[in-house]
Amino acid sequence: MNRGIFRGITGNVLVLGLVSFFTDVSSEMIYPLLPLFLTTVLGAGPAFLGIIEGVAESTASLLKLISGILSDRLPRRKGLVLAGYTVSALARPLIAVAATPMAVLSIRFADRVGKGIRTSPRDALIADSVDAGVRGKAFGFHRSMDHAGAIVGPLVATACLAWFALDLRTVFWLAAIPGILAVLLIILKVRETGRRHLENGRFLFTIPKGRLRTYLLILFLFTLGNSSDAFLLLRAGQLGVTPAFIPLLWTFFHLIKMLATMPFGALSDRVGRRGVIVAGWSVYALAYGGFALATTELHIWLLFAFYGLFYGLTEGVEKALLSDIATPAERGAAFGWYNCAIGIGALPASVIFGLLWQRLGPHVAFGCGALVACLAGLLLLIFVPARRPGVPS
Numbered sequence: 280m281n282r283g284i285f286r287g288i289t290g291n292v293l294v295l296g297l298v299s300f301f302t303d304v305s306s307e308m309i310y311p312l313l314p315l316f317l318t319t320v321l322g323a324g325p326a327f328l329g330i331i332e333g334v335a336e337s338t339a340s341l342l343k344l345i346s347g348i349l350s351d352r353l354p355r356r357k358g359l360v361l362a363g364y365t366v367s368a369l370a371r372p373l374i375a376v377a378a379t380p381m382a383v384l385s386i387r388f389a390d391r392v393g394k395g396i397r398t399s400p401r402d403a404l405i406a407d408s409v410d411a412g413v414r415g416k417a418f419g420f421h422r423s424m425d426h427a428g429a430i431v432g433p434l435v436a437t438a439c440l441a442w443f444a445l446d447l448r449t450v451f452w453l454a455a456i457p458g459i460l461a462v463l464l465i466i467l468k469v470r471e472t473g474r475r476h477l478e479n480g481r482f483l484f485t486i487p488k489g490r491l492r493t494y495l496l497i498l499f500l501f502t503l504g505n506s507s508d509a510f511l512l513l514r515a516g517q518l519g520v521t522p523a524f525i526p527l528l529w530t531f532f533h534l535i536k537m538l539a540t541m542p543f544g545a546l547s548d549r550v551g552r553r554g555v556i557v558a559g560w561s562v563y564a565l566a567y568g569g570f571a572l573a574t575t576e577l578h579i580w581l582l583f584a585f586y587g588l589f590y591g592l593t594e595g596v597e598k599a600l601l602s603d604i605a606t607p608a609e610r611g612a613a614f615g616w617y618n619c620a621i622g623i624g625a626l627p628a629s630v631i632f633g634l635l636w637q638r639l640g641p642h643v644a645f646g647c648g649a650l651v652a653c654l655a656g657l658l659l660l661i662f663v664p665a666r667r668p669g670v671p672s
Contacts, residue, residue: 287413287548288420292405294468295360296424298461302364303428305458306390308436309374309451311526313383316374316447323380335391340622342395347615350400351608360404361465363397366390368458375451399614406602406610407472412548414602415555418595419544426537426590430530432457437526487616490663491604495620497658498597501560502624504651506632506644508532511570511583514641519576532583539591544599552600553665559592560656564649571645603666 288296317323346363350356370389377383402418409417439445439453486492512525520528547555566586573579598617605613635644
């Protein structure tokens with residue numbers, strides 16, 4: 280698997296892609312149904328759902344930083360990756376026995392603890408497992424598998440509910456199966472890579488310096504303009520997409536992302552990361568401008584397809600560029616700061632976007648998001664020099 284389309288898809292990359300696929304199948308069998316379960320079965324309100332998601336994502340962001348730093352100081356990253364996936368796989372299906380909203384909060388918290396533990400060490404392990412010249416393809420492949428799981432999971436849940444007439448709790452129990460498969464794959468198939476680990480704490484208490492810090496700050500700025508995609512669904516509803524078609528629109532969106540991430544990741548291996556990321560942020564700005572000006576349901580479907588290209592151009596490529604800039608011994612911490620910065624920026628981004636929408640209308644909210652993306656792209660061009668993958672800084 281060293282030539283052609285499979286070049287860069289090493290054993291670890293393939294297995295970790297499958298792990299993400301099965302994990303997302305498990306997760307997406309549950310979480311699209313969670314608001315319904317909380318409100319109709321357990322009697323919780325929308326405010327409590329917001330508390331659950333806020334606590335869960337904040338926890339994950341902090342732990343992604345800590346686990347990334349820790350993984351640089353351990354001789355092996357696999358242990359943290361396995362621990363994180365195991366915690367989530369065991370916790371997630373327990374929603375089936377939850378009798379109160381607080382029980383769901385505790386289980387969701389445990390699930391996100393698992394995500395926080397595994398994400399940065401996993402990304403660093405992927406970077407460790409491939410040559411610099413094919414990192415874009417490797418990360419693109421991993422994200423494609425993740426999106427594939429996000430497509431399959433809801434379809435499996437729908438089949439269980441509509442065709443087999445199972446209740447919600449039974450579907451939640453069945454979600455344990457793909458989660459356990461993911462854990463078994465890590466135990467049996469993921470291999471450690473030879474690398475030098477850090478033995479000092481220099482990177483532990485300080486923000487990264489130099490080009491890495493500049494890149495992270497620009498990413499943070501872009502994130503401040505990158506609100507939750509839930510607002511796109513709200514806009515779709517405003518312009519005539521009926522509730523019955525919202526899941527189909529969401530599946531279509533994930534399909535575009537799945538198909539786009541690996542090809543654009545591979546493109547960044549050939550032409551450089553910076554230009555591909557700037558192209559992605561430009562697509563984002565144009566798409567947000569389109570959502571501001573859209574007037575029909577057809578516009579929404581076309582914009583979701585176009586917006587999916589933004590993910591293809593950026594998701595894997597941003598991580599590949601981070602791997603290129605960071606030294607191998609500090610790669611876990613670099614991913615920790617990356618994931619933490621994006622997680623921290625996501626909350627005010629959605630709050631600001633929501634306030635702009637409520638007070639000034641969707642046109643202003645989407646327009647401001649587009650402007651922030653343009654500013655971030657300009658700063659990336661100015662302050663992060665172009666470099667060919669695999670060429671030392």
